[in-house]
Amino acid sequence: MKPLLVACIGRTLTPAPLGRRDDDVEVRRVHVLPRATALDANRPTVILLDRTLLASVAGDRASLEELAAVAAIVGWGDTGEDAPRDDFPQDLLTSFVPGGAAPGTVITQLRGGFRHAACLVAARNAKAAEGERYHELTELTRVGVALSHERDLLTLLDMILSQSRRLTASDAGSIYLVEREEDGKPATLRFKLSQNHSLPNLPFTEFTVPVDHTSLSGYAAATGEPLVIPDVYLLPDDSSFKQNRSFDDKFGYRTKSMLVIPMKSHRDEIVGVLQLINRKRSAETRLGSPDKVQWEVISFDRRSVELVTALASQAAVAIENSLLYEDIERLFEGFVTAAVTAIESRDPTTHGHSGRVATMSVGLAEAVDRGGSGRYSGLRFSREQLRELRYAGLLHDFGKVGVREEVLVKEKKLYPHDLALIEHRFAFMIQGAELEFERARAAHLLRYGAMRYDEAVRELEGRLRARRLELEKYRRAILEANEPTVLHEGQFEELQRLGEQRYVDANGEERPLLDERELRFLSITKGNLDESERREIESHVTHTYRFLQQIPWTRELRGIPEIAYGHHEKLNGQGYPRQVGAPDIPVQTRMMTIADIYDALTASDRPYKRAVGVTEALDILHAEAREGLLDRELLGTFVDARVYEAVQAAA
Known part of the structure; x- marks a missing residue:
């Protein structure tokens, strides 16, 4: 000019x-x-x-x-x-x-x-350039901060590509990530993301290309050097890499200028490749015709290369961190799965319980997030909070590893070995009655011979039969009392009479039919546990809390111990183990409590109780809510959103 x-x-x-x-x-x-x-x-x-x-x-x-x-x-x-x-x-x-x-x-x-x-x-x-450089530096810093905070890989890749296109006014772009062999060497590039301003609704399919010199992205990954191409249709004939025009032919696009940048980590390892297409004079222009492309598309200049290279370095570190975070998540997921497996291997009767509780707890939180009622109408849960709740649900019963297995899997009031011993006593007493029959019959023969023998035998058989019926009556009473049901007053009195029964053991010593311990177990008025066993079972909550406190949780997951600690507490302070009231019970714990009770009521794999149907289970939950034990608003959302159907579908 x-x-x-x-x-x-x-x-x-x-x-x-x-x-x-x-x-x-x-x-x-x-x-x-x-x-x-x-x-x-x-x-x-x-x-x-x-x-x-x-x-x-x-x-x-x-x-x-x-x-x-x-x-x-x-x-x-x-x-x-x-x-x-x-x-x-x-x-x-x-x-x-x-x-x-x-x-x-x-x-x-x-x-x-x-x-x-x-x-x-x-x-x-110079002043304008200084301002532009300051703006670029500010933008790179802002993007770097944003990248460092994002952990979801696909969201991160979308952010990297969007910001790269924005900084260079590129019409389109794509990202490839390196897949490595067992020895750590790059093997292939996986096509993970694409964006196109002129063609925004393109279908997307992942594919891989080799890390070699045959493709533009493969070349950049293999050499570690950027490619700046004014027009990919005009590559020299002796160029080792070629542009695949199948995309352009299929969708009527014209790829012209390209910038292909390898994303390198701080260890100078290739993490992926960032590919930008068709730098434009005006970022908002859509390239709808060859004339538009001819006029609008310009080459990537040196400053574009510098900017994208700087961003690609930040992106590589962010991608590595995201992949590392995913590895840690998978590792932790494996640990949680192993922990749940350990719990359920000790108590097979509750197989799947932890998973169902976690599923319903998260489902209820998601329902509240979509639109809770009452004081929960504005409550929202982040992805990290939902994950925290899920892990708390999966691990809420881990403390059962600290409970004696015989107590944990106890099905009846008596332990199997106790009942076997009682059955042995009855067999011994029947055998004794039969032996007494034979002794009396032999004594009659010795004393009286055949005189009135048949009459004597009939009398002896009658006594033996009466004794057998009596013992069978006692035995059935014990078996009935052994069931984990509510003990009626008549049964309790019958047990008292059984406690007075005596028999003579093999050493000729007289012993009670039921010892004090057996009689105490059989006299349990409700359920199958006595007071000491119940306290031991309830201690699993404290064991869980102490165990979970030992884990160095990340900041996003540090609430897991507290959430799991309160899943047997009640809003009116009548729960266990701390008897805390509503102000001290987190909303996540309240959700888990509802899920835990519902699953305990409807589970069909508990031998010590019958499963109830959905309607009856919900009626029981509503009754507890009316009594002030459960959160009525959360229960309302649980029912209205039919959260429980998630585990029914899984089953």
Whole structure:
């Protein structure tokens, strides 16, 4: 662009060329002084300010100052004036041309003015470039901070590609991630994400390309060097890599300029490849025709390469961190799965319970997040909080590893070995009755011979039969009392009578039919556990809390111990183990409590109780809510959203 000289119409300049050639400088004649906004700030401009042009601004100092900021102002005196008059803005003048000055003087002064004008343009450009660099640096810092906070890999990749396209005004782009062999060497690149401003609804399918020199992305990954290509259709014939035009042919797109950047970690390892397509003059333009592509698409310049390379380095670290975080999540998921397996291997009757509780707890939280009722209407849960709740649900019963297995799997009031011992006593007593029958029959023969033998045997058989019936009655009473049901008053009295029964053991010593411990177990009024066993079972909550406290949880998961600790507490303070009330029970724990009770009621694998149907289970939950034990609003959401159907579908 030629420099510009602005002068007043009617005054004659020197006939000598202002540049090396006559047409090196454009001369523009004007009636009035132009405003600064009418001039091209990027064009070196000199204004010859004489009395006529000065008068056109009527002493407007501000206008003159604005002009001096974008152009060199050279004063031009009238004939006989060797110095600027007092009304001239002398502090704003670059130089002064006396009236009637020799051509050489005029040219010297004007060329000095153009040098000053060029300096003004350079200073403005430098300031603009500084501002642009500051903006770029700020943007890179902002993007880097954003990348460091995102852990979901697909969201992270989308952010990387979007920001790269925004910084370079690219129409499209894609990201490939490295897949490694067992020895850690890059083997293939997996196509993970694509974006296209002109074709926003493209179908997406993952595929892999080898890390070699046959493709653009493979070449960048193999060499670690960026590729800057003005037009991929014009690659040299001897180029090892080629552009696959199948996409362009299929969707009517025209890929032209490309920037392919390897994403390197701080260890200089290739993590993936960032590929940007069709840098545009205007970021919002859609490339809908070949003419648009021809005019709008430009090459990626050096600054674009620098910017994207800097962003790619940050992206590589963020991707590595995200992949590492995923590995840690998988590792922890494996630990949780192993822990749940350990719990359920000790108590097979509750197989699947922890998983179902976790599923329903998270389902209830998601239902509340979508639109809870009452005081929970504005409650929201993040992805991390849902994961925290899920892990708490899976591990809420882990403390059962600290409970004796015989107590944990106890099905009846008596332990199997206790019942076997009692059965042995009955068998012994029946055997004793039969032996007594044989003794009495033999004694009759020895004493009386055949006299009245048949009559005696019938009498002895009657006694034996009566004894057997009596013992069977006792045995059935014990078996009935052994069931984990509510003990009625009549059964309790019968047990008391059984406790008074005696028998003679093999050593001839008289013993009670039921010892004190057996009688205590059989006299349990509800369920199958006595008080000490119940306390031992209830201790699993404290064991769980202490175990979970030992784990160095991340910040997002540190609430797991507290959530799991309260799953047997009640809002009215009548739960266990701490008997805390509503203010001390977190909302996540309240959700888990509802899920835990529902599953305990409906589970069909508990031998010590019958499973109830969905309707009856919900009725029981509503009854507990009315009594102030459970959260009524959360239970309402649990029922309205049919959260329980999630485990029914899984089953």
